[in-house]
Amino acid sequence: MADIKAGIRKSGRLIKGFGLARLILGIFFIFLMTLGFFLNLGIGEIIGDILRRVGMNGILVLAMVPSIQSGTGPNFALPIGIVCGLLGIVYSIEWGFTGLMCLLVGFGMAVIFATVAGYIYGRLLNSVKGAEMMIATYTGFSVVALFCLAWLMLPFSNPGMSWFLGKGLRETVQLDIAEAGQVFNNFLMFKVGSAVIPTGLLLVFGLLCFLVYLFFQSKTGIAISAGGMNPKFAEASGLDIDRNRIIANILSTILGAIGIIVYSQSYGFVQLYAAPLMMAFPAVAAVLIGGATASRARVSHVIIGTTLFQGLMTISMPVTNVIFAGADLSEIVRAVIQNGIILYALTQVKGGLKI
Amino acid sequence: MRGRKITEWIIDNLVPIIFVLFTIVGFSVSDDVPLVFFFRELSSRFFRNIILVLSLVIPVIAGLGLNFGIVIGAMAAQAALVLVRFFDAGGIPGTLLWFALSFPVALFLGYLTGKLFNKTRGQEMIAGLIVGFFANGVYQFVFLYCVGGLIKVPADHPMVKPDGVGLRATIDMGKPAEGGLQYAIDGIAKMPLVWALLLASVIGLVVLFFIYRKRRMLNRAESKFGYYFKAAVLLVAAFFLAGEIRGNTMLMNVEIPLVTSVIVVLVCIMTQWLVETKLGQDFNSVGKSQYISKVSGIDVDRKRIIAVMMSTVLAAFGQIIYLQDMGTFNTYSSHEQIGMFSVAALLVGGASVAKANIGHAILGTILFNAMFIISPEIGQAVFGQVLLGEYFRTFMVYGVIGLALGIYVWKTNRQKSLLIIKEASDSVSGYASGNSQEVKN
């Protein structure tokens, strides 16, 4: 009798530790996958798609870790980093680089832009402590809107990138013109049945995960995490919290910039104008699904969360297409899950400004 | 000393000042913006949106910040509209039915939102933003699939999609001649704008005078500059309007809907009156400090929920006013920008996350919509392309919210750090610190 009680208590704690929301979503995901298998939906291809999406989106989700650890909450201003990355890749194409070189030069430029932007934005964040999430969202939106003007007005001469019938960059720039599409995906790609495994892509993602993990084991990383967990104590121990927050922000912006370049090459298109506007939200939802909270995040959360979130998104469309023919419930499923998860995480946040 | 006060005043009112300048600059750089067009557009946009903006005031007073969740109130009004139009009701009875149906739905949804805000204490604004997206998903589920899919409806009804599942993307609310809902409230009576404004400025001057005297009598130390400025504005406006009336210019043709304006005035008076009641005082106290209110015996959670419910219901009514003026209803998108634009309008009026009143709502709606009207012209004049004005306008909307929020938070943090310094210096010099306000990280 006592054993059973102990067992229930233990499993209760396990569930709590694992997170009720994560458990529900995990079970839902497995359910959908099983359903898909029985509905003959080509599970192999779907698995390949999920892997590809994880690689594509993973780095953007990784960008959440530095900002959460430093105490500024999930980086709703991810669009700032994304825009830096877009600027980098666009200039790289403009200067005529192709293939892998194109992407690497893009990375280089993106890192430079992102460092500058991250620094400025980090300073801004330091002056609005307690309301970072709200300010971040609107700063992100404003930057995207500002760059809509920039894409139209900045001088670019590459005809493959500009509007067909006028001046200014077009909305989607095809990476094929610089032979930079799918470069990572195709590297060491192999097939398992009908599942295509984009090895290069996953290697890049894995590498960056590893680097971020190492960073947070380093002295600076630990300092940043300490500042995020308990700012007063960290301050008292002599850590310069403001400086650390800026560093974390720069890192987050850089990851966002690199992330969008990896995303674009996997996709084959660089998407400008209003495309980055809402890109922060899925990334936030993913890291939260993975078990992170608004104040603690680890690389493992990123990997689990991205897999679960992207998995759900990938499988829900074909399955709901079959079950609810004629209605686009998958969109609704996505809206409900993505936003529901963020809401749930928000209910777990303690403190903050009276906002 | 005087200079410092001016600087303070400018920083406090930075956002409205930017927008006034924007409008003035816009007029001067663009060639031919007919005043008639400007005032007509401005007045119709004002009456369409003002109640939605007013619905944001109560949550701010109650300390919930900017209620992005008013989208939910808008959806409640739309759900009611679907029902009313399904049975082809129109005119005044249809409108009354519309109000009657939205009320309970908005009340209930407001209750749920309030509970959510209580669970996400400290992050209500972003929770409001996200819950709006979430509710949108549910709304789409109901009207794209449940209607027709689960609840059977006749497929040949003009509102239903040809295949019988879900509602059409645009629904005509019916012209007034056919007994529809368009202009059901607006069309009841109209009055020339110029007369209304003249009346308003005269009343404004009188009210301002009384407030000034009351404040003087209570010996409140306040910047007189603000009063003189407002009085000056009203005086100039009154003279300008008198001139237009005498000259019988084109401006006389612009009319405003009388009943709607009466409703707006009523809402303003009610909101103001509410602030003076016990409930309003409770809201105020909860807004200032939840901890102290709780200790004083106020049921903080309940008050917050009531505030959100009121806001949601007012938003639903505001959406009704908005939609009846439009005449066509975009089933899946009419409500989407409501949250963002109303919040921006309130902030433009000089409100902040912790302080908002009717004056902010009115001024903000005027300035914000003025920007919308003027910015395509600026784009054309400055950039040479209409397109750029478009993008510029979007940038202004997002930027203003970010800027206003940023200034507020920056000021709050500055005050807090000054408070810490003051406390520290007090304790060092031996004085007990009498302030029990919790200082968060």
Add this chain to the structure above:
Amino acid sequence: MKRCGFAVLSVCFLVLAFAFVTVGSALVEAAPVGKVAIVTNTVSSNEEEYRSAQVAMEKYPDRVVHRTWPDNVAKEQEQMITVLQKIGADPSIKAVVLNQASPGSNAAVDKLREIRDDMLIIYCNYSENAPDVAKRADIGLLGNSMEMGTRIAIQAKKLGAKTLIHYSFPRHLSIPIFSVRRDNMKKKAEELGLTFLEVTAPDPMSDAGVSGTQQFIMEDVPKKINEYGKDTAFNGTNCAQQIPMIKQVADLGGIYVVPCCPSPFHGFPTALGIDASGDKKYDVEYIIGATREKLKEKGVLGRFSNLPVPGALLLSHTGVEYALMWMDGKTNGKMDDAVLKKLMEDFAGVQVDFEKLQDSGVVYDNLLLYIMDFIVY
């Protein structure tokens, strides 16, 4: 004393501001010659409409005025009203051409008619309900997408398809022109023995955005080709879908019948990386030729088709020319079928089939539908 000073200062400032305002915005003198206003989407939706207006402006610099709808039309109805109100406030503008007449146009036109009841209003490519449009527009010009549904099935079969895939989403399918098109397509496909598959794609105006839509198409087209083989024809109702669709279908050897907004400029140049600049910009012949070459390189010549005439350019041209003719008194009243048809056929250079729109058994005399034969690349 000091308080008075500030009051005086602020009054002066305000008086100056008002003076500036009033002086700087005198009413426009009515011009003797009538003008046409053409309102298009911004470039981010579809480049062609915007450019078509620019072409019209170049041709008639004194008589054509170009305005745009807000960037996100679905969410900014009020702004649409403002755009038309501004046009209405100019007495020299006597006609308005809306290309496209996006949802929200009806409400905006209602308000325009309140201040100007003398204007000629032409809707191009409208998507609101036919009865509502017929009440507001003097003339409605629309590609016959209902008939196109049937023709797509026929053409798919001609190009060698065994399966026909249709991508859309609820918001579009809640619009009759798209749902009837789908119904007709399905009926004809089944008649011809094609396997017809309806697939739901994400809505670009939703949270998923344009990226979500395009990503989905990128992933789904290969899946379908894997499942149903290369002889699968693809088509979709939304502009954002076309570029990834064309790209994937070309790369994988499938069949593609026609873009959502039929035109040689729509989707193909971007998806296939054709670049044209300078005077080649509006050269339809050149574009078709260049497209053929690219498709030949990929080995899919003969598997793609399209309409030979750029739809948006056709409609803008027709709308503007007709409006000018009407203002100069050269047409027979507001709706002159003969003049309209001639204008369109002259521009197209090929035979055009016309029809009046029918909805729920009612024929709308002022809503004209047009369609042409396909060309095969």
